[in-house]
Amino acid sequence: MTEESSTHFIHEIIENDLAANKIETIITRFPPEPNGYLHIGHAKAIHLDFGTAQKYAGRCHLRFDDTNPEAEDEQYVHAIQEDIRWLGYDWGENLYWASSYFNQMETYARQLIEQGNAYVCDLTQEAFKTYRGIPTQPGQEPPGRHRTIQENLDLFDQMRNGDHPNGAYVLRAKIDMTSPNLHLRDPAIYRIKHATHHHTGDSHCIYPMYDFAHCIEDSIEGITHSLCTLEFEVHRPLYEWILTQLNLYRPQQIEFARLNITYTVMSKRKLLQLVQENHVNGWDDPRLPTISGMRRRGFTPTAIRNLCTQVGCTKFESLTEIERLEACVRDDLNETSPRAMAILDPIKLIIENYPADQTEQLEIANHPQNESYGTRTVPFTRECYIEREDYMDDAPNKFKRFTLGREVRLRGAYCVTCTHVEKDEKGNVTTLHTTYDPETRGVNPPDGRKVRGTVHWVSTAHAIDAEIRLYDRLFTNENPLADKDKPFTDFLNPDSLQRCQAKLEPSLQTANPGDRFQFERVGYFCADLDHTSTTPTFNRTLTLRAAKKI
């Protein structure tokens, strides 16, 4: 599979900038806050940030936007790096921290105060709300707005020195309390937080707000194109105001629409809730759209990157069908997964005319389209398991599998004909009795008769018992957030995880956690993190593309 590079409005802007010699080397950045796990929405941003840098031979910085110690944690830092690497991107030497710039940012804050562009405000959060006003009405100037520069400088030093409790003061940019853009109504740029920072420890007790910090980070690092999601559009004037007042290099902020996918939720807050309320089993639950969840589920980095390429990048807030993600995953997995046989809902099949003491080692291809995957040996005996749904009483002619008197091929082995069936007292089939044609091992019947169906099987004497986790979409509603009257958790799919005990062919004994397979005719599976050779555990990544079975 090829990952063709995409072109969209952002690349057009970059190409124009390059052509006009506005810039030499493009520098982007991916700026996660280490307060949660990355999800497929971040994958879109990562693909954009790193992929764009790659495409134009520039570079992409990984920068932790760690300006809020109360929300952040070291564990997320590691997880985020692991996820980005797994997706196939590398920041090389370019690892940065917003917190590394804290001293410099404080200097810039002082500069703003000295220029009369910032002041210390003692209004409580509640009180300031009143002063700020509402969208349709201008705000009022807070009392502290007219403090002298020296007073502001002294107060800011006190804040910085830890003389005041959390919330006592904040530093505000002095812009315009009547601006139609709320973000320009004297936004807070520094707040007091007596908290230990995971990276800077206790060296600071004031922390910059996003709007103040982010543009300075971008500027210091010489970012040429600062790509972010649409909700920051209204922040752009502030981004530009701060850098202009400070007379600093001004990167170009460009906004794009975030990725939304049907039948799931994408916000960190919602994902956190699902984890904390135990609707799922941790951040890497295979039902979650987190990178770690998708990895555990068996999705591939290639598939995720292909999805990002395919959905492109626009300013239209779209809702991508999960089927498209699944198509990308199947596409990659079909090419890259070795095949194996597994029976999820077994019934027995006995070949009456096959010697009871015989075992044949059949050599079966690991991939139908790619010989380089080699072959494996699969033991064949008189008795095997087949899938319950591969037999039907009084089956119509279109049904290609077992029914009384119909000849069916056992994949890679012989053609067998069902002679009679055994059922339990409830009428459920327990055993198929068959006869086989010894002339059909690995070949078509020599007399030219057509055998239409092929069914997978596992020798009962050699089968490995395994736990299989069958995953389905997490929500029953395409957009679980759309109903304003109901919490999104009302739409959780009660059957999103089902377990079953399966019979696996013995070659699967040597699988390692994370190994991916196609269980033929059933779906794509991968060995779970919990998988061991004594407790084999596989996750169903996806079923095969749904075909109408008769």
Place this chain on the structure above:
RNA sequence: UGCCGAAUGGUGUAAUGGCAGCACAAGCGACUCUGACUCGCUUAGUCUAGGUUCGACCCCUAGUUCGGCAACCA
């Protein structure tokens, strides 16, 4: 009611004043030792109303609908 932004088949996207194309989904068929894969065919679209133009998805005007913004979060 203020500000910012967006509208192209069911979905996602291309066409930058010159044939509305591609992919996913759906339907039909072919092939097949996986009812997979692959291949062929089909269905289906420019938010509305005006205007400019030989010609408009594209430019202009007005409207409609949808999304974002009122955290000491990012």
